[in-house]
Amino acid sequence: MSSQKKMIADSLFGVQIICTLVFGGSQSFRMLTTAQGVSVSWFICWEVFLVLNLVLVIRAHRNQPSRVTRQTILSYTLWTLVGTLNLGVMVWKG
DSSP states (O other): OOHHHHHHHHHHHHHHHHHHHHHHHHHHHHHHHOOTTOOHHHHHHHHHHHHHHHHHHHHHHHHSOOHHHHHHHHHHHHHHHHHHHHHHHHHHHO
8 A cells, every 4th residue: 555545544544533532422422411312222232233343353453463453443442432431321311
């Protein structure tokens, strides 16, 4: 991969991380005031999906480590933490 393509890919990865934090943070703050229209079962299913994908990508990274698998691990880890935070806020606020 050329250095220009790596820079574009890394930039898009950075945008993805920023969007994850913005979306997750805003959702958490919103759910502190109201959880209207938010489904607990959806968050639980989403968490299961994220954890399964995280396990798969960690195994893939152990088999063949690369920059892409490291970024994917970071991405799924961050989404899992955001989902857990949102689920925790939902359970805490009832």
